[in-house]
Amino acid sequence: MYPEESLVSEASIKRDYDPNSIERRWQERWVESGLYKTDEDLAKPKHYALTMLPYPSGDLHVGHWYAMTPSDTRARFMRMQGYRVFFPIGFDAFGLPAENAAIDRGIHPYKWTMANIERMRGQLCQMGAMFDFDSEIVTCDPEYYRWNQWFFLKFFEMGLAYRKEAPVDWCPKDNTTLAREQVVGPERRCERCGTPVIKKNLAQWLFKITDYAEELLDFSKIEWPERVEALQTNWIGRSEGAEILFNVPGYGHVEVFTTRPDTLFGATFFVLAPEHPAVEKITTPEHLLEVSAYVERAGRMTEIDRMDATREKTGVITGAYAINPANGEEIPVYVADYVLLGYGTGAIMAVPAHDERDFEFAKKYGIQIRTVIAPPYWNGEELEEAYTGEGPMVNSNGFEGIPNVEGKAMMTSWLEERSVGRAAVTYRLRDWLISRQRYWGTPIPIVYCQQCGIVPVPEEELPVLLPEDAEFMPTGESPLKLDERFRNTMCPRCDGPAERETDTMDTFVDSSWYQYRYLSPHYDDGPFDPERGEHWLPVDRYTGGIEHATMHLLYTRFFTKVMRDLALVWFDEPMTRLFNQGIILGEDAEKMSKSRGNVVNPQEFVDRYGSDVLRCYLMFIGPWYHGGPWNAHGIEGVVRFLRRAHSLVAGGEPSAAEADPEELGRRTARLVKKVTEDLDAFRFNTALATLMEHTNYLLGIKGEVRKEVWQNALRTFVLVLAPFAPHHAEEMWALIELPYSVHEQAWPVWDEGLIAPKEITLVIQVNGKLRDRIEAPANVSEDVARELALASTKVQPYIEGREIRESVYVPGRLLNFVVG
């Protein structure tokens, strides 16, 4: 995608030096010398840096480069700062594209995946990252997924894995069910392929993440972006309130959840979700026809229509009555589809005066609207709309005049005393549905026996292997279901005939604990070697995209908490600090996509300019968290920068010692300070700007300082360049005849005392407006500064004939006269 009339021609790139041959040469040397084997020197502080593992789609795209190379730069920086750094990589190798390739082209998913991994591994090496490939994991390897199954069994023992038949989200294109998290947007589309999902009634396996809902809301032990915390908090959706029992004479008690127990006296009707089990039992014969018709219609309606809040509320009366426990009133029971079975208890007490939805419903069906919380300046008149604000309770016998905020707790304890209610918390979060009707995933280690029922596969029989000779139907039907040899088995408990579970696990299970497996990818006695865990856990820095906020990042927190409860780990959170990078867009500032034709192929740029250029360009483009549009011309600025940097070390004996060595020392110290602080805070763009500035300065004084001084300046410069452009830095390091490898050197330190300049530009303002700039000694006193300023012919016109009321002096910066 580089422009036809590129300003930097190929010939000119290769004239001075050839990035490709330099890079290839050093990559080979790095491998030979084992430079990136993980440092296990326990005397050093540990740093576990992790970047989200890629899906092996075939080729690295520019998004991978954008995610990985700054992460690598940061890891290199930590290494030079004296940390032992663990920076692993692997492949999230299960998933649908492999299976689709099998269906479309007849290639077995394993073959397809492994070929892709092979290719991507080569590209990762070309990137010049310090990944330690010895710790690589491939999640479709039985050695890996065996432990998915092991976790499943543990979850099952703990009651955290259970099977339930319920209406679930089904993607008709991918032919599988999805977790609630994988259904996105108001149109309820499949997160993977964008197809609108439908509901299907199926028996599926779920992980009980809701048991950890409260703990997942606690972010006090991690430093994660507020944005992610907000997204997860939103997703978990905690509501505090009360559960209240309403008696329906002739049936029994029906429980409701409400966040507004303070409005109980205003409950003038009662609503059940159409799917609520009580509906058919309480409906009186004369309403039966109407109710069943309504329930059927609601069932046929699509989820999207059903959830459309702008639709006019509908409902039918059941003929039954519920008794309001607060005042003993009989209130009519309706069935209405604006009440959802999946939230709370699937039944509500309706308080039209103080809830917009109930208000709309009551207006339509002529139900009484009784104000029980007085709005400001309320005189008993009828409300024109629901009042949801605060106020004193009214029409509430025994609670009159109590501020409703206090009334909530009082009403709850009043109900508790009478055993008709209690304080309760409800979450929007649903349990994690992990069953997938696909082949290319981890088989769920469960057997169904006619005698014994649901039987877990014994631990020692793991892994339950995927059959290799599966047949892939063009319809996308689960190949495991059709595979008799896989399906038919013996019950581990009674040896009788039994059937295997044919669903596989959501691939998000794989990535929920992969950070632990990296530590000992071939360990046989558990998911990871506990001794290695002690040396490296938890992850110190995790980097990746924000799109996983309510999926992967929530699941992995959940897994770690369960692992803690299994005493596998001693901490509560998987990754202490998280950084989300942005998204790299096409040149048209739109999301890259094949259909738009704006996809940037990183390989083209690597071939043309080398990977250091691509690395640096991606870091220079803007703040990492921000992302932004690709610019094929912009990258040429980085080509020039690296070439100029390289030319610093090429030849040229000093001709005259004219440059100020003190200035050089000062600027070098400033460079080190700035790059150090910027890298610490992930500000790669401004660090590179400083490196560019410094390069230009050095080129300006090249040949004008003594050899030792120059050599020393270059040494420091190459050291701080090294994390950004590892190949170029290594080459320059060799050219200035320093011993291999630059990446094993200590990060330079700076002398703060050298940084302050002796001369400063003092800004003179009059009434806050800039009037002059005066060169002055850095430590100039206020009195001297005043004299200098008053002597300025540029300042004089603005103070002549006026009274100087005050002057503000900021040492080393500015002097401001306030004149009247």
Place this chain on the structure above:
RNA sequence: GCCGGAGUGGCGGAAUUGGUAGACGCGCCGGACUCAAAAUCCGGUUCCCUUCGGGGAGUGUGGGUUCGAGUCCCACCUCCGGCACCA
């Protein structure tokens, strides 16, 4: 509606956290080198006015605090992301 984030030159973006707005880079303009071009190097580049000394305006809009506001406060506008008949 609720929650979160962002608005700065032609463009990507800087600004030591209240102290010279526009660093660095792209693009553009001018110059050097060249037969010429590319590359490279040097200089310029927020806008308006200018008698070429300089002057005025300026960080989404309108107010405010302050000697001084891109930065802090209040109100609003626009855009992006998430959630949403969640009781």
